[in-house]
Amino acid sequence: MIPSPYFLYLGHSNDEIGIKTSRGLAVFRREDCVGEFRHDDCGLTLGLPRMSFAEAIAAGARTLVLGIANAGGRLGEDLVRDALAALDAGLNIASGLHQRLRDEPRLVAAAKAKGLTLFDVRDPAPDLPVGDGKRRAGKRLLTVGTDCSVGKMYTTLLLARALQARGVPADFRATGQTGILIAGDGVPLDAVVADFISGAIEHLSPARHDDGWDLIEGQGSLFHPSFAGVSTGLLHGAQPDALVLCHDPDRPHMRGLPHYQLPGLTECLEANLRTARLTNPDVRAVGIALNTAKLTPEAATRLCAETADAFGLPCVDPVRMGVEPIIDWMRTCEPSAPAATASR
Amino acid sequence: MIPSPYFLYLGHSNDEIGIKTSRGLAVFRREDCVGEFRHDDCGLTLGLPRMSFAEAIAAGARTLVLGIANAGGRLGEDLVRDALAALDAGLNIASGLHQRLRDEPRLVAAAKAKGLTLFDVRDPAPDLPVGDGKRRAGKRLLTVGTDCSVGKMYTTLLLARALQARGVPADFRATGQTGILIAGDGVPLDAVVADFISGAIEHLSPARHDDGWDLIEGQGSLFHPSFAGVSTGLLHGAQPDALVLCHDPDRPHMRGLPHYQLPGLTECLEANLRTARLTNPDVRAVGIALNTAKLTPEAATRLCAETADAFGLPCVDPVRMGVEPIIDWMRTCEPSAPAATASR
Numbered sequence: 001m002i003p004s005p006y007f008l009y010l011g012h013s014n015d016e017i018g019i020k021t022s023r024g025l026a027v028f029r030r031e032d033c034v035g036e037f038r039h040d041d042c043g044l045t046l047g048l049p050r051m052s053f054a055e056a057i058a059a060g061a062r063t064l065v066l067g068i069a070n071a072g073g074r075l076g077e078d079l080v081r082d083a084l085a086a087l088d089a090g091l092n093i094a095s096g097l098h099q100r101l102r103d104e105p106r107l108v109a110a111a112k113a114k115g116l117t118l119f120d121v122r123d124p125a126p127d128l129p130v131g132d133g134k135r136r137a138g139k140r141l142l143t144v145g146t147d148c149s150v151g152k153m154y155t156t157l158l159l160a161r162a163l164q165a166r167g168v169p170a171d172f173r174a175t176g177q178t179g180i181l182i183a184g185d186g187v188p189l190d191a192v193v194a195d196f197i198s199g200a201i202e203h204l205s206p207a208r209h210d211d212g213w214d215l216i217e218g219q220g221s222l223f224h225p226s227f228a229g230v231s232t233g234l235l236h237g238a239q240p241d242a243l244v245l246c247h248d249p250d251r252p253h254m255r256g257l258p259h260y261q262l263p264g265l266t267e268c269l270e271a272n273l274r275t276a277r278l279t280n281p282d283v284r285a286v287g288i289a290l291n292t293a294k295l296t297p298e299a300a301t302r303l304c305a306e307t308a309d310a311f312g313l314p315c316v317d318p319v320r321m322g323v324e325p326i327i328d329w330m331r332t333c334e335p336s337a338p339a340a341t342a343s344r
Numbered sequence: 345m346i347p348s349p350y351f352l353y354l355g356h357s358n359d360e361i362g363i364k365t366s367r368g369l370a371v372f373r374r375e376d377c378v379g380e381f382r383h384d385d386c387g388l389t390l391g392l393p394r395m396s397f398a399e400a401i402a403a404g405a406r407t408l409v410l411g412i413a414n415a416g417g418r419l420g421e422d423l424v425r426d427a428l429a430a431l432d433a434g435l436n437i438a439s440g441l442h443q444r445l446r447d448e449p450r451l452v453a454a455a456k457a458k459g460l461t462l463f464d465v466r467d468p469a470p471d472l473p474v475g476d477g478k479r480r481a482g483k484r485l486l487t488v489g490t491d492c493s494v495g496k497m498y499t500t501l502l503l504a505r506a507l508q509a510r511g512v513p514a515d516f517r518a519t520g521q522t523g524i525l526i527a528g529d530g531v532p533l534d535a536v537v538a539d540f541i542s543g544a545i546e547h548l549s550p551a552r553h554d555d556g557w558d559l560i561e562g563q564g565s566l567f568h569p570s571f572a573g574v575s576t577g578l579l580h581g582a583q584p585d586a587l588v589l590c591h592d593p594d595r596p597h598m599r600g601l602p603h604y605q606l607p608g609l610t611e612c613l614e615a616n617l618r619t620a621r622l623t624n625p626d627v628r629a630v631g632i633a634l635n636t637a638k639l640t641p642e643a644a645t646r647l648c649a650e651t652a653d654a655f656g657l658p659c660v661d662p663v664r665m666g667v668e669p670i671i672d673w674m675r676t677c678e679p680s681a682p683a684a685t686a687s688r
Contacts, residue, residue, distance in 0.1 A: 098539065133569030133601055190539035195442065197538050197573040225477030225580045225623050229541040232566075233573025257477055274615075279569050 001184060002094050002119050004029075007053070007061035008046060010038040011082060013068055017149045017255070019044055021096055022067030024178035028157055034059040037082070053089035063119070065181065066095040075099040084110050094119040096177025098191060121177045122188040124200065131198030131237050133279050138208030139334065141286070142240035143218035144272045146262045148227065148255040150248040151318065152218040153179050155289040158318045159244070160215040162327050169212025173205050175234065179217045189219050190230055197230060198279075201237025213330075216240070222271050223263040224254055232275060239279045242286040242330055245269050249303065250294040265311070284333065287326035288315040345528060346438050346463050348373075351397075351405035352390060354382040355426060357412055361493045361599070363388055365440055366411030368522035372501055378403040381426070397433035407463070409525065410439040419443040428454050438463040440521025442535060465521045466532040468544065475542030475581050477623050482552030483678065485630070486584035487562035488616045490606045492571060492599040494592040495662065496562040497523050499633040502662045503588070504559040506671050513556025517549050519578065523561045533563050534574055541577025542623075549582065557674075560584070566615050567607040568598055576619060583623045586630040586674055589613050593647065594638040609655070628677065631670035632659040 006029070008022040016023075026033055026046040035051040038044070051059065064086040066079060075097055083093050083101070087110040095101050101118035102108060111118050141159065143152040156172060157179075163170035172179070174186025187204045189197065205214040216238045220227030247265060254260035263271075269285055276283040288307055292300035300317055308315040314325035350373070352366040360367075370377055370390040379395040382388070395403065408430040410423060419441055427437050427445070431454040439445050445462035446452060455462050485503065487496040500516060501523075507514035516523070518530025531548045533541065549558040560582045564571030591609060598604035607615070613629055620627040632651055636644035644661055652659040658669035 098537070131570040133604055190537070192538050193442070193534070194536050194538050194541050194574045194577070195534035195571060198570055222576075223622060226475040226542055227539060228580055228619075228622070229573040229575075229577025230538045231573075232576040233538070236569045236572055260477060271618075275572075278567060278572070 002181070003062035003092055004032040005034045005061050006032055007051070007056040007064045007086075007091060008033055008036045008048065009064055009066045009068060009082070010036055010042050010044055010046070011068055012039050012041050012078060014041070014043045016044060017069075019046075019068050020149060021069060021178040021181065022046060022065065024153060025065060025067060025181055027154075028182045034061045037064070053086045053091060057090050061091060063092040063094050066093065066097065067178070067181075069096070075101070075104060080104055080106060083107055087111055087114055087116055090114065090116070092117045092119065094121060094181065096121045096181065096188070098122060121180050122191040124188055124192045125203075128192060128196040128203055129199040130196060131202050131233070133198070133236065135239065135280070136202070136207040138205075138214060139212070139242075140205060140214045140216060140238055140240050141242040141244065141330065142216045142235065142238040142276075143244045143246050143289070144231070144235070144268075145218055145221045145246040146223065146265065146268050147221050147248065147251055148224055150251065151246045151289055151291040155244055155246050155318045155323070156215045156217045157182065158323045159326065162323050163213055163215070166327070169210045171212070171214050173214050173216045175201070175204070175217045175219050186217075189234060190227070194229065197233025198237030201234055205238065218246070221254075221268070222275060223268060225257065225260060235272065235276045236279045238276075240276055240283050241280065242284060243269075243272055243276065244287045244289055244326060245272070245285060246289045246291070248291040250291070265307070269311070285311075285313055286330045286333065287313055287323075289318050289323075289326070290315060292317040292320060346525070347406035347436055348376040349378045349405050350376055351395070351400040351408045351430075351435060352377055352380045352392065353408055353410045353412060353426070354380055354386050354388055354390070355412055356383050356385050356422060358385070358387045360388060362414060363390075363412050364493060365413060365522040365525065366390060366409065368497065369409060369411060369525055371498075372526045378405045381408070397430045397435060401434050405435060407436040407438050410437065410441065411522070411525075413440070419445070419448060424448055424450060427451055431455055431458055431460055434458065434460070436461045436463065438465060438525065440465040440525065440532070442466060465524050466535040468532055468536045472536060472540040472547055473543040474540060475546050475577070477542070477580065479583065479624070480546070480551040482558060483556070483586075484549060484558045484560060484582055484584045485586040485588065485674065486560045486579065486582040486620075487588045487590050487633070488575070488579070488612075489562055489565045489590040490567065490609065490612045491565050491592065491595055492568055494595065495590045495633055495635040499588055499590050499662045499667065500559045500561045501526065502667050503670065506667050507557055507559070510671070513554045515556070515558050517558050517560045519545070519548070519561045519563050530561075533578060534571070538573065541574060542581030545578055545581025562590070565598075565612070566619060567612060569601065569604060579616065579620045580623045582620075584620055584627050585624065585678075586628060587613075587616055587620065588631045588633055588670060589616070589629060590633045590635070592635040594635070609651070613655070629655075629657055630674045630677065631657055631667075633662050633667075633670070634659060636661040636664060
């Protein structure tokens with residue numbers, strides 16, 4: 001596996017969403033992160049000590065995590081230059097970008113010369129199956145969203161931890177590069193070949209017989225013109241018993257697409273339930289998670305209360321308020337008998 | 345490109361749908377096909393002369409097309425053995441299977457020894473873009489289906505030829521291995537990495553300014569639990585002005601999934617229109633194509649007439665009856681101004 005402690009890369013980023021992988025590790029694996037690397041024009045911080053590559057090595061870091069995202073996931077010249085400097089200082093490199101470290105000959109040569117390793121987290125396992133849609137034992141929750149990057153991973157991780165804290169068997173199932181780096185395992189769904197999307201999720205979340213839950217990290221949105229195919233296959237492969245709808249009320253338009261507005265919550269929830277029913281007719285919504293980071297505490301509380309009233313579902317900001325109301329609701333409406341065989 | 349004439353492989357197949365690539369070439373590129381290869385236990389024929397590999401070479405064949413399909417697209421031991429014999433006789437090999445010829449060392453070695461070439465039709469172009477959902481100039485028709493293998497490619501090819509026969513600029517845009525072998529170009533959509541599904545179609549069918557039509561070959565079905573992600577991304581990338589719904593009234597269950605029934609035509613058409621509206625709010629249905637191969641001519645005519653009445657749309661079996669009624673309908677409801685900029 002990827003050697004820790006980690007040194008987290010921010011580079012030249014000034015887009016909070018663009019550094020979500022580095023941020024995710026800083027939040028959920030903080031004890032394994034020694035510092036952050038940023039250039040002078042980077043206006044963001046994870047609240048970790050800013051270090052050079054040499055200082056990171058001296059502080060015990062073993063791997064530089066290129067925890068930044070951009071549309072298409074390309075490895076730009078800036079990134080290559082910084083990665084070469086990190087290798088030179090003695091750090092392994094991990095990346096979740098679509099474009100692979102191993103496809104850049106300069107990085108391959110430098111890693112080889114220094115006896116270091118390049119980790120491409122977005123390499124799916126070979127031999128994923130085609131999905132078959134057969135019902136399998138166990139309970140599954142999937143987070144879905146009005147858009148990309150609206151809090152699906154945070155919500156899923158916090159739900160898993162909250163269930164575990166109550167003594168309920170629960171596993172976070174990662175489907176994106178940040179989740180995989182946090183969990184140490186998972187399926188990089190957006191890098192899977194299209195015919196195997198639902199099969200990859202069936203493989204990620206197999207039958208379970210311990211009365212516990214799989215908490216599956218959602219991806220994209222049925223309403224995102226770039227990525228809705230991924231979201232559709234994920235819904236079908238997950239066969240969720242429960243959906244949690246995630247939304248950022250401050251988002252002005254679909255991520256990366258100024259010409260597309262976000263869908264309404266009602267429209268979005270209905271579309272997700274309709275799509276999910278193909279492989280699990282008993283799917284139901286169990287909560288709404290809002291990212292209220294830009295609101296005052298009072299406004300956030302009011303918005304969640306209003307949304308809860310409107311939908312008849314628990315609504316929280318998981319980071320600010322925790323997820324207990326959603327857990328309570330999930331537990332009261334759990335299927336009484338384990339869903340095992342037959343389907344439509 | 346792939347050297348013709350072709351020699352078409354049927355192998356041990358006894359499943360008509362499993363030989364659809366060989367059959368498609370025999371129908372749409374018949375002048376380029378010298379014969380068919382089948383073992384004694386193969387109960388199917390394309391109506392071409394049955395030959396050995398040596399006889400095919402003597403008849404002028406240059407390439408053996410492994411035109412068979414199976415779930416997962418694996419290259420079994422039977423297939424490898426036959427391909428080795430074909431190489432030994434002097435034939436190049438073309439394959440549309442997921443598992444690549446170039447990943448089988450015995451085939452690579454044999455091809456190299458004989459100076460022959462292995463063609464993997466399912467290799468997508470590198471550097472496909474992420475879809476952006478921006479409206480582009482030109483008119484587009486997409487075929488959609490209640491299931492896989494219900495006649496989408498045939499319908500699309502026949503629509504393209506019928507438009508061309510009327511002097512309308514029209515291009516068939518292939519999205520599957522058979523269509524690509526027929527057209528000589530296209531995107532093997534089910535082999536594209538999931539994040540790039542809609543972008544691949546935007547790339548395949550760029551803006552056109554000649555008042556002509558792109559006829560885009562559909563894939564899968566929104567109601568197929570294995571492949572609906574592909575169908576969703578295809579709908580979004582195509583931004584279709586017009587949909588033609590394809591259906592096989594004889595299909596007992598979803599292809600490969602005995603535990604899933606086919607959707608109703610109304611439900612299926614509504615779901616496709618709803619999904620397509622995300623990137624083209626003006627999309628409309630322009631026809632229904634039924635595969636009536638198992639019906640008597642009278643029963644086929646009656647079913648098409650009843651379906652046309654029920655939906656208020658032209659309904660034909662394209663192979664038996666031609667597609668003229670659909671072309672007439674398409675032409676009467678074409679957008680008057682070229683759809684170019686803005687969106688929702």
